[in-house]
Every structure is written in structure tokens, then in C-alpha cells.
Amino acid sequence: MARGSRNRSKESRSKKRQEQEQELQDLEERVSSFSEVVDHFEDLPLSQPTKSALKNAHFVKCTDIQKKAIYVALKGRDILGAAKTGSGKTLAFLIPVIENLYRRKWTPYDGLGALIISPTRELAMQTFETLVKIGRLHSFSAGLIIGGNDYKQERDRLSRMNILVCTPGRLLQHMDQAINFDTSSLQMLVLDEADRILDMGFRKTLDAIITSLPKKRQTMLFSATQTSVSDLARLSLHDPDYISVHEHADHVTPDNLNQFYLVAPLPEKLDILFGFIKTHLKLKIIVFFSSCKQVRFAFECFKRLRPGVPLMHLHGKQKQASRTEIAAKFTSTKNAVLLCTDIVARGLDFPAVDWVVQVDAPEDVQTYIHRVGRTARFERGGNALLMLLPSEEAFLKRLDSKKVPIERINIKEGKKTSIRNNLQALCFKDPDLKYLGQKAFISYVRSVFLLKDKEVFKVDELPTAEFADALGLPGTPRIKFLENRKSNASIKKKEGKTALEASDEEESASDDEEEASDASESSEEDEVNSSKRTIRSKVDRMFERKNQGILAEHREKLLERSFSGAVASDSDSDEDFMRLKRVSHDLDDEKKEKPFLIDSKRKEKVATHKKTLLKYRPNPEKLVFDEEGNAVPFYAVNNEDTFLKDGAVAEQITSHLQKEREALTQADLQDKETVREKRREKKRIRKEKERAANGFADDIDKDDLGSGNDSAAYESEGAEEEAVPVKKQKKWFQVDEPEVDRNIVETEMPTTLEDQEALALRLLEGA
Incomplete structure (x- = not known):
């Protein structure tokens, strides 16, 4: 019986396989012989799973671009499609992608079969959602790889994907870094919004992607605008069919x-x-x-x-x-x-x-x-x-x-x-x-x-x-790139002067100098040359501004600083006005610092740095003073002659050891005395605590001390301190005995009048 059931299941599988083969063969014949334009998806040569999915997603009627592009793409030909926005270009390439892989019996083990590239993440997500709707009844595996998602999760799933919807940047990243990403078996390449992908922003990225893909493939480009011929040559299109649904229309935008x-x-x-x-x-x-x-x-x-x-x-x-x-x-x-x-x-x-x-x-x-x-x-x-x-x-x-x-x-x-x-x-x-x-x-x-x-x-x-x-701004922001453009234009204009113009300017300048007097000529030349050599600092530019009222407080501080730090001398000229100078202190000639000019805050900071000031100061020396008060260099070393002045080597060693031995003995005696003092103090504190606990101090009677003087009495007291009994600590099982008060009369409870009278008499006698 088991052998018969196995034979029947084998026969059913073979029969089902034959039916699928026959269905695919009939589908191939319908696609090859199909050449007419239809209005409904049901009339297209599509597989039954695709037709059912389109019907469930409420896609019934074809648009213009879908009528002309789908049946051409089903035959495996390259397409360059252009249609108005909102005309349904997404289905025009998704349906051929699914159908071509289905007719080639593509399985998850065959690797990547189709690649769909979109310029933006949002468009890629929208394309992927449409792909899931119309391909849900097929056994293909599809994936979405875009920037912003987890790269590791995408990398782990790449090897199992048959259809990929992606953006150019993330696709190139996986091609460069993912080991398991193989594109050698790619069958179809689709560029959605091709004019945007082929723009300057994606040019290098797309060139790197195209070089990694196999040359034998079907390529489809779709966009709302036309694509240049040079860009098509870069994509290796093989005799593409140009499909445009608005080429002969009155306008390229929708009619409504x-x-x-x-x-x-x-x-x-x-x-x-x-x-x-x-x-x-x-x-x-x-x-x-x-x-x-x-x-x-x-x-x-x-x-x-x-x-x-x-x-x-x-x-x-x-x-x-x-x-x-x-x-x-x-x-x-x-x-x-x-x-x-x-x-x-x-x-x-x-x-x-x-x-x-x-x-x-x-x-x-x-x-x-x-x-x-x-x-x-x-x-x-x-x-x-x-x-x-x-x-x-x-x-x-x-x-x-x-x-x-x-x-x-x-x-x-x-x-x-x-x-x-x-x-x-x-x-x-x-x-x-x-x-x-x-x-x-x-x-x-x-x-x-x-x-x-x-x-x-x-x-x-x-x-x-x-x-x-x-915009509500308090002032016009500074636009640096426009300023740089103007400065570069002025530089180029100056550099563009001819040699003849330059020579004419020099001749006119020389004529002007000859007309001036000899006395004023030298002074004017010095001022001109000094002004040419002087570099306008940040502080100089600040004082040249027109809106000085805004920075009035800061400007006054700079003025006070410049006047207080300037060196007052008769030789100062107008050129040194408002320049910050270092104060020249009255030091010795050898240690006198050279004054230097500071014409900007940055230069002042550099000039007053510690490393910079070291070259104006002598090398530092550390001195120590001997017993007589004479300054001696810290690193001075005694020589042999000065060392032998104190005696022979053996005598100095013996005397040094003797001094150290005496110092140790004296330190030992001091330590012992300190220990004795601490013990006596500790004993005294303990005795005081015991005396306070036993109430001994309150019971002392001076008559019991004897007839001697006070000192003898206190000596006997000190001698008897050793014999004071120490109160023993009670054990945990001992109970304090109640003290008996002598003023209390104990009697039985009186029951009769006679007993009460007798008790009253006893109390009166006791009082």
C-alpha cells in the first residue's frame, strides 16, 4: 500500500510539472506573437498569479504608457520610456520584471535577477510597496535597501533576494562592502526617474554601479522627461525602443x-x-x-x-x-x-x-x-x-x-x-x-x-x-561667497592689465615725483613706502568702520590700552600712532628687554607668550644660602680640597657616625618618655571613671584620713587607690536585688476596726 501511495504522489508531481511546463510554453508563445495594443490587463499575455494580484489591487485598465511599454518589455527588449507625471510608469516596468523572471523559472537559489534603482528613498519605498501588491502570489523574494536603514540587516539578507529596489548610494555601498552580494546573474536593470539618476549628483555613483553589472541584460529607463543620447551610451543600451506618449501632444503636463x-x-x-x-x-x-x-x-x-x-x-x-x-x-x-x-x-x-x-x-x-x-x-x-x-x-x-x-x-x-x-x-x-x-x-x-x-x-x-x-532679521547676514567672487574679479582685473598700461603708470608716477620739491620728496616717498609695507590688521579695519557707535565701549578700551602701553618718546612719528608697545622697564643694561611694536591682537598674544619672552630674559638660576648667608649655586659641588678641610676621611666618618648614634639615642629616650606619659594619662582617666561609677568620691570622710597633714592624707589616699574594689560586671543570668527602704512599715492588710487602730498607733510611734 505504501509503495502504491508513493507511486501515485510521484505521478501527481510529474503531472503537475508537465502542466507548468505546458503553461510556460503557451505563455512564451503568446508573448512572442502578441503585438496589439489592449486596454485591460486581463488581455495582456500575463501569468495567472499576476492577473489575480492586479485584480485584487484594483488595477484593471491600462494607461497609455502601460499599453505601449508592457508588451515590448515582455519580449526582453531595452526600453526608453517617457510619459507624463502620474501616468502609471511604475506598473509599466514592475509587471515585465515579475513576468520575465517567472517565465525563466527563477527561484530564490538563482540569486539576484532584477535591480530597480530610484533616485530618492521615498520613491524607492513607494515602488517596493507596489511590487509587493502585484507580486504577492509569486514565490520571488524582494528586498528594499535604502539609506537610513540598518546596514547589517540588509547585508545579511542580500544573498536571498531575487528583486532589489534600492537607491544608488546604498547599492554602491553594498557592492563595495558586502561579501555575499553577487550581481553576476542579473537579468534586468530598471532606472526609475532616469533623468534624475543620470544627473551630476549620481553620475560617478552610477558609473561605478554599471561597471559591476553584467553587460548581457535587459535595461529599461523611465522618466517624465527625455534623456540625452550621451547618457544612454553610458548605460550600454542595445537598440532601445523609444516609447513616448506625449511626444505629439499639445503639452507635456496633464490635461486636467x-x-x-x-x-x-x-x-x-x-x-x-x-x-x-x-x-x-x-x-x-x-x-x-x-x-x-x-x-x-x-x-x-x-x-x-x-x-x-x-x-x-x-x-x-x-x-x-x-x-x-x-x-x-x-x-x-x-x-x-x-x-x-x-x-x-x-x-x-x-x-x-x-x-x-x-x-x-x-x-x-x-x-x-x-x-x-x-x-x-x-x-x-x-x-x-x-x-x-x-x-x-x-x-x-x-x-x-x-x-x-x-x-x-x-x-x-x-x-x-x-x-x-x-x-x-x-x-x-x-x-x-x-x-x-x-x-x-x-x-x-x-x-x-x-x-x-x-x-x-x-x-x-x-x-x-x-x-x-x-524674514524678521535685525540685519543683512554676511554672504562670503559673493564677497570672495568680487575680490577674485578685482584681482583678475588687476592682473589683466597689459605691460603698456603698467609702463604708462610708472612714467606718470616718475613725472609727478620730479615736479615735487627735493625737501618734500623724501618725506612723501617714506610715507608712501611705509603705507604700502604696512599690513592692515583686524584692529585697523575695525577703526575704519562707519558704525563706530555700536562698538563704542570696546573702542574706548582699546584706546586706553594703546595709550597706556605705548612708549612715550620724542622720536615717535604719526606712523606709530595707535600702536600697542611693550613698556620698557628701567633695568640693567644686560637684562634690559628690547621694546617691540604690536599692531594686532593676534600678534600681541604671540609676542607675550612665555616661550617668546624667554629670549629677552637671562637663564634662570636657583640659589641656596649657607650658614654665613652667602648665596651659593644650587648645583655647586665641593671639590677634594674643600672636603679635606674638615679633617681626614676616617675621622669624618667616625664623627658622623657618633653624631647619628647620639641623635638616635636621644630620639629613643624621647619616645620612651612619650609612651610613659600616655600610659599615666590613660590610667588617670580610667581611675576617674571608676571613682565616678562607685560614688567613692562622695563618701570620703576627711577624719578617716588620719591626723597627718593634707599632703600625707592625699598620699595615703593615693596609696589606697590600689585597694579600691572594682565593681564586677554582672552576668547575663543575674538579677538586681531590690533595695530595702527603712521608712516603709510592712504589715498585713487590716480587716477589722481593731487592726486598723493598731496600725495607726504604730505609724504614729514610728513618726
């Missing part, structure tokens, strides 16, 4: 997206944004800034001003746990405001976003398209607002060249609200907020300075003083 722009001065941007939020409290809004510090400053200020709507902020400086939490919270809320950077601009799908507000203009048209793509997704309507400076209106030409329809709007005067005074009050109360505002100011100016399109972004035309005042 309403796009507006307004021209506003830089100091009024925060006022406009706060007023916009106050008038759209029941909507879901995403606000884009150009830097992380701007996002944080606006969030902290608006949070204190309480506009009446939940506020959130998301930027790249946050930890991964908080970024994930904020993204999930904003996804689940119905009305909220998310202040963010371009980290949110790529591929993230936040449902039901009503408005996208761009406070700072994007760096190019591609970034603009990705930003506004966070709304009007999947045939849902949306609105977008772009704030431009008067110097940035040239950006409209860039949008028009890319077929981006946008119309201008103006803000009504009654709708404007100013928060400038509120920001000034907040910065005055909170120093941390003021510091954050300074950093936001500098980061914005730096972002404008670093943008490539100088025709649109002109950092020199920014009203920096008014912008700092609008």
Missing part, C-alpha cells in the same frame, strides 16, 4: 492641470504664501522651496503663527524614520500643508493633492514638470501656482518652448496679509529662530548663485537687504 503664475518681489513671498494658506484651509497643498533650511524656517515660523491647518515639512536633512512617518501621515490626511524641497518632486504619489505651490522657481523646465506632477494624477484634477521674481520672468520662455501652458494671475490688495512684524517679534524672542532665518537667507542666495541659467537667475539683482528684513 490648471497652471498659474504670479510675479512678486522677493520680500513679499512669505506674506503671499501665508495668505494663500489662510484662504485654502480645507485643501491638500504641497509647497516647494529651494533649500532645506528655508523649509525648516518657514515651518517653524508658520507653526508659531498657527494658520489653522496641519503643517508638515519634509527635506533631505531629516532622519529616515521621521521622513517615512511624515510621508505616511500626509498621505492619509485629507487637508494639510506639506513644506518640502525637490526630494518630493520625483515620482511620489500623494493622493488627492489639490494645489502645488512653488515659492522658489525651479532650476529648469524638467524640475517644474516633476513638481506640478504631484497633483492631477490618474485623471484627477489639480492646480499649480508658480511665484516668479521680476528678474525671473525669462523662465516663461523656457516653459513655452516645452509646451507648458501657464497663465498669469494677480493678487487682490484685500487678500494680502503681512507677517513681517510677526516674524521680527519671533526672531527677537527666539535666538534659535533668528539663527535659522540667517541660514535660510544664505542658503537661498547660494541656491540662486549656483543655478546654471544665469539669464533667469541673477543673484546680483536680488534685494538682499529687503529680503532679510522680510
Whole structure:
């Protein structure tokens, strides 16, 4: 019976295997012969587990990019896909990844089969969640490796993963450090938001990743904008199919997206944004800034001003746990405001976003398209607002060249609200907020300075003083990179003078000198040369400032210090005025210190250092004094002649030993006397304690001492002290006997009248 059951189970397994082989063969034939465009996933040549998972996730109808890209990718061909934001590009590459590995009978023991790279962590997490939904009925193992997670846990699980969704930086880290990470069997490579990954920020990282991957693979690139041909050559694409669903469309943005722009001065941007939020409290809004510090400053200020709507902020400086939490919270809320950077601009799908507000203009048209793509997704309507400076209106030409329809709007005067005074009050109360505002100011100016399109972004035309005042800052922060640029430009301008110009300047200078008189010529030349040689110190620059009233107290201290420390001499000239000098003390000529000039605080600190002053002082000597009071060097050594003056060597040894022996004897006698004294004192204290305990001192009768004098009496008393009985200590079992009082009359209890009368008589007799 057992043998028959085993045979039946073996037959069932072989039959099931044959059915799977037949299913895979039929699927391969359907894929190879499929060439038409369908509208539903059910009509595509997909496996049954994939169709069931798509149906359970409510994916029924295909979008335009999915219709054209999926069946081409199922045939194993390289794809370069471009589609509008929110058009469903994620499913366009996830479905072919799962199906191609399924048809190749990929198992967990075959290693890494597909690699999906996303530019941001949030997009990678969103892609992984979609992969889990549509691949849950397959036996593949999938993993997510992004920065901010535990590296050791990711490393231990890498060897068991068939599909990996990752970011470029963490992927390269595992390639360099993980021993068990093998990419030799890779079948498919997918780059989501390829234009962002191929940007300068990921160029070196991506080059290092591509060199480690096998050349025989299927590569798919998807983005909302086009990718350059040079970047495609770097990725080793083999005759790719270019699939674009908006190439012949009227515009590249979604049709149901309403796009507006307004021209506003830089100091009024925060006022406009706060007023916009106050008038759209029941909507879901995403606000884009150009830097992380701007996002944080606006969030902290608006949070204190309480506009009446939940506020959130998301930027790249946050930890991964908080970024994930904020993204999930904003996804689940119905009305909220998310202040963010371009980290949110790529591929993230936040449902039901009503408005996208761009406070700072994007760096190019591609970034603009990705930003506004966070709304009007999947045939849902949306609105977008772009704030431009008067110097940035040239950006409209860039949008028009890319077929981006946008119309201008103006803000009504009654709708404007100013928060400038509120920001000034907040910065005055909170120093941390003021510091954050300074950093936001500098980061914005730096972002404008670093943008490539100088025709649109002109950092020199920014009203920096008014912008700092609008942020609530007490003054304009110092912008070092702009100062360095101006100084470098002036240096280059000076270095660019021709030799002819230099010779002309020298000739004119010589002519001027010849016209001057001989007496004044030498003095003028000395002053000019000295001024050229003198280096302006930090103190000199401080005295040249115009706002001396701010540093008046500090300036007076410096003046007092300079006048008190200066050496008064007739030879002092105007050149030495306000220079700090070391005081010249009246010392001997040999030990006199040389006075030296100090023209800055740093030089003064160096000059007054101990090591520096040592060269102006003689070498220190330590002296000791003999019995006669003469100073003798501490390290002086006696010679043989001075030693023999005290006598022969043997005699000196004998006398020295005799002195030491006598000193020891005397010390021994003193120690013995000290011991005796301590014993006597101890005995005296003990006797006093015994006498006080026995009451002996109170019972002494002077008549009992004899007829002798007081001294003899006291001697006898001292002699008898030895015979005083010591009170023995009681044992633990002994009980004190009650003392008998002689005044107490003991009698039996009287019972009759006669007994009571007899007791009364006895008491009277006793009294």
C-alpha cells in the first residue's frame, strides 16, 4: 500500500510539472506573437498569479504608457520610456520584471535577477510597496535597501533576494562592502526617474554601479522627461525602443492641470504664501522651496503663527524614520500643508493633492514638470501656482518652448496679509529662530548663485537687504561667497592689465615725483613706502568702520590700552600712532628687554607668550644660602680640597657616625618618655571613671584620713587607690536585688476596726 501511495504522489508531481511546463510554453508563445495594443490587463499575455494580484489591487485598465511599454518589455527588449507625471510608469516596468523572471523559472537559489534603482528613498519605498501588491502570489523574494536603514540587516539578507529596489548610494555601498552580494546573474536593470539618476549628483555613483553589472541584460529607463543620447551610451543600451506618449501632444503636463503664475518681489513671498494658506484651509497643498533650511524656517515660523491647518515639512536633512512617518501621515490626511524641497518632486504619489505651490522657481523646465506632477494624477484634477521674481520672468520662455501652458494671475490688495512684524517679534524672542532665518537667507542666495541659467537667475539683482528684513532679521547676514567672487574679479582685473598700461603708470608716477620739491620728496616717498609695507590688521579695519557707535565701549578700551602701553618718546612719528608697545622697564643694561611694536591682537598674544619672552630674559638660576648667608649655586659641588678641610676621611666618618648614634639615642629616650606619659594619662582617666561609677568620691570622710597633714592624707589616699574594689560586671543570668527602704512599715492588710487602730498607733510611734 505504501509503495502504491508513493507511486501515485510521484505521478501527481510529474503531472503537475508537465502542466507548468505546458503553461510556460503557451505563455512564451503568446508573448512572442502578441503585438496589439489592449486596454485591460486581463488581455495582456500575463501569468495567472499576476492577473489575480492586479485584480485584487484594483488595477484593471491600462494607461497609455502601460499599453505601449508592457508588451515590448515582455519580449526582453531595452526600453526608453517617457510619459507624463502620474501616468502609471511604475506598473509599466514592475509587471515585465515579475513576468520575465517567472517565465525563466527563477527561484530564490538563482540569486539576484532584477535591480530597480530610484533616485530618492521615498520613491524607492513607494515602488517596493507596489511590487509587493502585484507580486504577492509569486514565490520571488524582494528586498528594499535604502539609506537610513540598518546596514547589517540588509547585508545579511542580500544573498536571498531575487528583486532589489534600492537607491544608488546604498547599492554602491553594498557592492563595495558586502561579501555575499553577487550581481553576476542579473537579468534586468530598471532606472526609475532616469533623468534624475543620470544627473551630476549620481553620475560617478552610477558609473561605478554599471561597471559591476553584467553587460548581457535587459535595461529599461523611465522618466517624465527625455534623456540625452550621451547618457544612454553610458548605460550600454542595445537598440532601445523609444516609447513616448506625449511626444505629439499639445503639452507635456496633464490635461486636467490648471497652471498659474504670479510675479512678486522677493520680500513679499512669505506674506503671499501665508495668505494663500489662510484662504485654502480645507485643501491638500504641497509647497516647494529651494533649500532645506528655508523649509525648516518657514515651518517653524508658520507653526508659531498657527494658520489653522496641519503643517508638515519634509527635506533631505531629516532622519529616515521621521521622513517615512511624515510621508505616511500626509498621505492619509485629507487637508494639510506639506513644506518640502525637490526630494518630493520625483515620482511620489500623494493622493488627492489639490494645489502645488512653488515659492522658489525651479532650476529648469524638467524640475517644474516633476513638481506640478504631484497633483492631477490618474485623471484627477489639480492646480499649480508658480511665484516668479521680476528678474525671473525669462523662465516663461523656457516653459513655452516645452509646451507648458501657464497663465498669469494677480493678487487682490484685500487678500494680502503681512507677517513681517510677526516674524521680527519671533526672531527677537527666539535666538534659535533668528539663527535659522540667517541660514535660510544664505542658503537661498547660494541656491540662486549656483543655478546654471544665469539669464533667469541673477543673484546680483536680488534685494538682499529687503529680503532679510522680510524674514524678521535685525540685519543683512554676511554672504562670503559673493564677497570672495568680487575680490577674485578685482584681482583678475588687476592682473589683466597689459605691460603698456603698467609702463604708462610708472612714467606718470616718475613725472609727478620730479615736479615735487627735493625737501618734500623724501618725506612723501617714506610715507608712501611705509603705507604700502604696512599690513592692515583686524584692529585697523575695525577703526575704519562707519558704525563706530555700536562698538563704542570696546573702542574706548582699546584706546586706553594703546595709550597706556605705548612708549612715550620724542622720536615717535604719526606712523606709530595707535600702536600697542611693550613698556620698557628701567633695568640693567644686560637684562634690559628690547621694546617691540604690536599692531594686532593676534600678534600681541604671540609676542607675550612665555616661550617668546624667554629670549629677552637671562637663564634662570636657583640659589641656596649657607650658614654665613652667602648665596651659593644650587648645583655647586665641593671639590677634594674643600672636603679635606674638615679633617681626614676616617675621622669624618667616625664623627658622623657618633653624631647619628647620639641623635638616635636621644630620639629613643624621647619616645620612651612619650609612651610613659600616655600610659599615666590613660590610667588617670580610667581611675576617674571608676571613682565616678562607685560614688567613692562622695563618701570620703576627711577624719578617716588620719591626723597627718593634707599632703600625707592625699598620699595615703593615693596609696589606697590600689585597694579600691572594682565593681564586677554582672552576668547575663543575674538579677538586681531590690533595695530595702527603712521608712516603709510592712504589715498585713487590716480587716477589722481593731487592726486598723493598731496600725495607726504604730505609724504614729514610728513618726
